[in-house]
Amino acid sequence: MSARTTRLNHLVHLQCPRCYSAPMFLHHPYNLAGIGKMPKHCPHCQADFEPEPGFYFGALFVSYALAAPFCLLWFVVLNFGFGISFEPALFMVAITQLLLTPYLFHLSRAVWLYFHLKSNAAARKG
Numbered sequence: 580m581s582a583r584t585t586r587l588n589h590l591v592h593l594q595c596p597r598c599y600s601a602p603m604f605l606h607h608p609y610n611l612a613g614i615g616k617m618p619k620h621c622p623h624c625q626a627d628f629e630p631e632p633g634f635y636f637g638a639l640f641v642s643y644a645l646a647a648p649f650c651l652l653w654f655v656v657l658n659f660g661f662g663i664s665f666e667p668a669l670f671m672v673a674i675t676q677l678l679l680t681p682y683l684f685h686l687s688r689a690v691w692l693y694f695h696l697k698s699n700a701a702a703r704k705g
Contacts, residue, residue, distance in 0.1 A: 586698065593689050596696040598624035603689055608681040615684070626696055634695075635688055642687035650676055 589599040593608075601623040606613035617628050650672050657668040 586693070590689055590693050591686070593685055595621040595624060595626055596689075596693040597621060597626040597699045599698070600624075603628065603692065604685055608685045611681065614681055617688070624699065626699075628692065630695065635691060638687040638691040641690045642683055645687060645690075646676060646679075646683055649679075 585599070586596075590596070593603050595601045595603060598621060601621045603617060603621075605616040605618060608614065619629055620627055653675060654668055654672045657663045657671055658665065663671070
């Protein structure tokens, strides 16, 4: 498996971008009471998960960049692929987006952190 595939696999599983071993979030995405709770540092490699106040503001744009094309593609598949009329297809897209929102929230934060923290082979060995 290539390094890029491995990094993408760890990103999707919401693991630390530096050591790939510790989870980035304290709770599962669908535990809505603790949806945004992250440790300050990685418990394995001590990577800083909160570099500065307001750091995750950019994750809003990542979230939009992930959700908008997915919704459009899903609508096209439902409307043109399965022949579902406009209103029911739009309703199904809205329900799907609502169900995916907690995971997309976590994923967008993870993507934003992966852009800013580089992998460290020494941290993975320890």
